[in-house]
Amino acid sequence: MAETASLTDWSDEMRGEHLRRTARGGWARIRPMATMMLLIGTVMDGAPFTREELGPFVSTMGNPDGALTHSCWDTGDDLDEDDLAALPDQIAEATRYAAHYGLPPLETNDDVITLLVTAKVLHEIPDDSGRLRLHPASPLPFPSDVLPLSAEEEKVQRELRMGLVYSEDSFGIIGLFEPDGRRLEEVTTSLQRLARVIDGDPHDARQAVLLLLGEGDFTATEDITAIPAHKVFRLRCDWEKFDQSRISIHGVNDDGQIVVTLPEDHQQQHGAAVARPDDRL
Template sequence: MVRRHTNDLGGVMAETASPADWSDEMRGEHLRRAARGGWSRIRPMAAMMLLIGAVMEGAPFTREELGPFVATTTNPAGALTHSCWDTGDESDEEEAAEALPGQIADATRYAAHYGLPPLATIDDVITLLVAAEVLHEIPDNAGRLLLHPASPLPFPGDVLPLSAEEELVQRELRMSLVYSDDAFEIIGLFEPDGRRLEEVTTSLQRLARAIDGDPNDARQAVLLLLDQGDFVATADVAAIPPHKVFRLQCDWEKFDRSRISLHGANDDGRIAVTPPED
């Protein structure tokens, strides 16, 4: 069974199907969005963990069955009545205490948007995710309410009333997630046969063919590279026509200081990695 949904904040349409019917690609994309698409910044942290747990077994869960995915040292069974603000981690207790009032205020605003009281328990977090149509609670043939994740997983800004500051951060994270693979493909053009080129003469149309996308994909991927500070372009990539030729240049010294470099497998079969200097 597939159901289609819309959301009033972003007009986003998502489909709901049992995780058992998902392909590996759908599950992988869900996990990417949950871990790297901005949900890691949303508090309480239980929200992200619940979204990850919802697809881990390839079958829908009841609320109680999903609880163990947010288990902590202070809540080893993942009881739904436990505080959603207790992470069980005492290593950064002082820093967490300073940030907690602001996080609670944000979460209270999220809940109020859907007519819900402030979040207090793990069950409250699930209720918010259901209200936001990120999870859908659907009865099975036996009448059990099972949690089905929306697909594709909406980004936080699609379903939550974020602050202007957080919206900017989320937009950057979203662009990075969507176009990071394309950006890596473009970086590869600078390293043909293991050589390092400092400049490539190209156009958005040419880059679109290289990344198997369209000129807008190429434009966004190049803009993502330019944001890092180690690539520069000889034209205004945000406004340049797709056919216009320009030069894209890489400062390898800056690149090595700011990025992780992969060098393939070593003699032991392990991937050799050079961490960024900065």
């Protein structure tokens, strides 16, 4: 791949863009899960971390201190049968990613950092005192830019990149379900109306709705792929599924940190607890 530049603009806007590319750009599908958590952690303090300082972002119930020498694979009793059945294939895929760069199989959290650095997804740069700190590449590469994905995974990743184009529009539509802090289960609308909400056109609105429907927590009473722009339909949100599946960005807290809410499924496995956000990924 082409040489990547490291992040130098640590503004809220650029950090938010990094998080969106992490969550919606395909990294959420890459295993081990520590990969995504480390990429999220790199911008959480508005300045680059050392490897050790990133440890808390990969803490789990089995590794509460986030030790980098701990296994990067979830193998505890909290995994269900499907998770356990998928684990060998996930390890095999990650081994192939590492081998692509001449690295041994991923075993520890530190191994995951080494792979990201070797693939130039992260840049390890000495600070003024000589301590190595991790700067994410900017813009953050997509997984297909740096990893030898299978043909099936590459197809999924292309769809995710398309989704990234319409993610901002989908956030605007989600906002209709949370007026004044309330949570509505249904809104009645049309693609023409939604186009005005997102300051776009009906095509953009259609793609944004399809993006929401693809996550499984939104449903529509009409076939959005074929519905005329003026036709009224009802769009519904299943908030239980919403909270279980979506990564959310709240913004920046008083300490200058970007606050993220992880999906409930991930919180149950890793014990993460962060504030409720506004922007949904």
